Amino acid sequence: MKLAVLNSTACQSSYGRLSYIFNQTAHNTIKTSHRVLACSGTNINMLHTPNGHLSTLQSGAYLEKQFHQSLRRAYNPKRKYQAQSIIISFSNEEFDTSDLNKQATQALQLVQGYVYQHFGDAQSVSCVQCDGDGGKIHVHLLINTVKTNGKTVPTNRFSVYRMRRDFNKYLERNFQLVTGRKWSNSFNKASPRKDAKEIITRSSWEQQLKQTIDQVKQEVRNVVDFINRLSAKGIQIKERGKKKRWTYTQIIPDKNGKPKLHRVRAYYQRKDKAGHVLSTRGLGQAYTRQGLEDYWRQQLENEQEITPVQSHYRKEVKANDRKDVQTEREELIKIRTVARDAQAAANQRQQRIRLNLQHIQTTEAEERKQRNKSQIGSTNPRRGNQSRSKSISQQHRLTATARRRIQEHQERAKRTHGKDVGPNF
Structure with a gap:
């Protein structure tokens, strides 16, 4: 059985779509001269006939006003998209249009059941028509994107693939209950692809x-x-x-x-x-x-990690143990020798450092002494000159005294007519 075709479009204005659905004449009068065969709605007030039945003559402006009241409760009343327009076109195998009034009522009942189940918390209007060029029964479904409590309907609920899947499941369960005829999903009978296992998902x-x-x-x-x-x-x-x-x-x-x-x-x-x-x-x-x-x-x-020791004979194990002990001793002796050499080298380095430090300290002390001497000599030049002048005058006095003694001795020798024995110091 061929399936119904579903189309979904976002609308910026619900008034234009509602006026198109209800307030125009029939586009094709081959099968009917009526624009609307049946209509219904959820969470919205619609016009009724005097006998209490829903009228096929509805006012687009009246319905749009109620849509707009819900829009005012939204967090963003100036949102771009205000409604979702969905068209469900049934195939000739589902409804052959032999009895339009009966089949229009059945189509409306199926669509309204689907709406109650999946969009029961939002305002919606359903309208059954059969004035298209193809002459098939189709349903215009307009759903307000804002719920009556002001919250918005998630956009993923309007996905064509999701609505297509959900509507097919609803028809599988309810088509025969409404029409008395069996309905089968042709997609379930489709043969799987031969290369399905080779496709990489x-x-x-x-x-x-x-x-x-x-x-x-x-x-x-x-x-x-x-x-x-x-x-x-x-x-x-x-x-x-x-x-x-x-x-x-x-x-x-x-x-x-x-x-x-x-x-x-x-x-x-x-x-x-x-x-x-x-x-x-x-x-x-x-x-x-x-x-x-x-x-x-x-x-x-x-x-x-160390691998486990394999099993050996007893003699081999003892010999290996002795070899291991000897090897450990030799390695221990080598380690101790290296440690002593390292300690001796460290001591020598410490001794050289101490000697260098002493030499540096001695050199600095001598330099300080020389600087002090030079500073003392430069600060007392007069005292040095005085000491030098005193030593020179003392030498002159000693020389003069020695000369006087020589002269006196010579004079005594002349008076006594004695030998010149030289001066008596």
């Missing part, structure tokens, strides 16, 4: 990436070799932010054979202001730079 790519990383990290021992090895396999690593978090990227063909860039974070946690973890993404902590470095460090420690 995001989840399968991430699984292959983990396997590749697990294999490469066992073959290398550092980050540089790890990055180079992955690059040779077409996998690139990008560092982001101050903490240099890793992101793995790879270009692989999609289902249509076109190259597509796939990327995934090594590890990421989204936290709130209090530090509580809201969500976790990525391959895992083991695939971060820190996780890989910890893995290589653990592998190195495991390789450096």
Whole structure:
């Protein structure tokens, strides 16, 4: 069975769409001259006939006024999109238009049931028509993007794929209850693609990436070799932010054979202001730079562990023990000799340092004495000159005294007519 076609469009003004639905004449009068075959609404007041039934003649301005009242309660009453226009066109196999009034009522009942289930908290208007060029029964559904409490309807609820899936599920459960005829989803009968297993999805790519990383990290021992090895396999690593978090990227063909860039974070946690973890993404902590470095460090420690001693005969064990003891003694003697030599060299260095220090102190003391002498001589020049003058005058007096004594002695010798024996000192 062919399925109904669903179209979804965001509208900036609900007035224009409501006027188009209710306040125009029939576009095609081949099957009917009426613009509206049936209509209904949720959370909105509509015009009724005198006998209490909903009238097919509705006022677009009256309905738009009620839409606008909900818009005023919104946080942003000047929002760009005010309504979502949805058109559901049924196929001829679902409704063949042989009985328009009955089939229009059934189509309206199906659409209204879907609206109550998925958009029951918002204002909506449904209108069944059959005046299109194709002559098929179709329903105009206009949903207010602002709820009656002022909150907005999430935009992802208006996704065509989501509404298509939900409407098909609703028809599977309720089409036969409303019309008395079976309804089958032709998409469920579609044969799967032969190459479905060969198509690489995001989840399968991430699984292959983990396997590749697990294999490469066992073959290398550092980050540089790890990055180079992955690059040779077409996998690139990008560092982001101050903490240099890793992101793995790879270009692989999609289902249509076109190259597509796939990327995934090594590890990421989204936290709130209090530090509580809201969500976790990525391959895992083991695939971060820190996780890989910890893995290589653990592998190195495991390789450096002492291997267990193999079993030997008793004699061989004793001989090996004696050899081990002798070797340990020789190594201990070598260590002690090296320690003594090092201590002696250290003592010699200390002795040389002390001698140099003493020599420096002696030299500085002599220099200080010479400086003091020069300072004393320069400050007392008169006292030095006086001492030198005193010694010279004393020599003159001694010389004069000696001369007088010689003369007196010579005069005594002349008077006594004696030998000249020279001066008597």
